[in-house]
Amino acid sequence: MKHGITACEWCLTECDNDHLQCKKCGGPIAVLEPWVLQCGWGSSSNRRDLTTNCNSCGGELPHIPGTPRLPEPPVAPRYLAPGYEKKIKYWKNPSFLVGAIFCIFLFPGLCFWPMLIIPLIGFFILRWSLKNSNHKLNALKSGVPTRGIILDVFIDMNQHINNRNPVRIDYEFDTPDGKHTDFVNVWDETNLRRPPGEHLWIVFNPKNPAENNIWPPLS
Structure with missing residues (x-):
């Protein structure tokens, strides 16, 4: 560049x-x-x-x-470019991707209950990630x-x-x-x-x- x-x-x-x-x-x-x-x-x-x-x-x-x-x-209220919200919330959000991967272990955890701790951690990561990205988006909008x-x-x-x-x-x-x-x-x-x-x-x-x-x- x-x-x-x-x-x-x-x-x-x-x-x-x-x-x-x-x-x-x-x-x-x-x-x-x-x-x-x-x-x-x-x-x-x-x-x-x-x-x-x-x-x-x-x-x-x-x-x-x-x-x-x-x-x-x-x-x-400000206009945000098309697709930007999904980019910030999901596919360009590393913590969201990590949380989603952790949540995949929900189904194995139903068979082997000690593994349920992994999707539980993933749930809290997802929740924190979405809250943080919403704060960023709200600031841009208003x-x-x-x-x-x-x-x-x-x-x-x-x-x-x-x-x-x-x-x-x-x-x-x-x-x-x-x-x-x-x-x-x-x-x-x-x-x-x-x-x-x-x-x-x-x-x-x-x-x-x-x-x-x-x-x-x-x-």
Whole structure:
């Protein structure tokens, strides 16, 4: 995947994507070479320097790493791209898949009762997984938008799926009760180019800040 090169719009000094403004003159950053980003709604690759919406599902694309955040999210209730809810709840939800595998042992457990502990564990994993994914979806649909800031971006070596490690993004955002910190795991390694201090839009439930998500979601 080709990474873009950015430069100051005012003095044309090339930037390394570690800053939001030109270190030489303080001017805004512009794209010199194509940026390919994956859509957070459906994972399709898009030339982000040519379009603001996914060519496959029509969903809003994330902003280019190292550039200013997008305009404020749409007014709630918000429209989510087709198929996104099922993706988050089921087939792109590792904990749901683990819980489902555990529940398969229900039928052998009926014949050999000590094995019933396995589907019981699976049931609680499924319940927790669906509750967590519903929180994320509710935040996207009806959450209040607020300013978020990236704290750190790194490869999470503690997790892996199919021999791949996700990119972990730690962030914080403003709430009526102060700042709240959270993180998200994503798979598009272009996100490693997002510098600490980069601004994001976060949508959240003011009554429960743990119910939050990045808008638009990252892949």
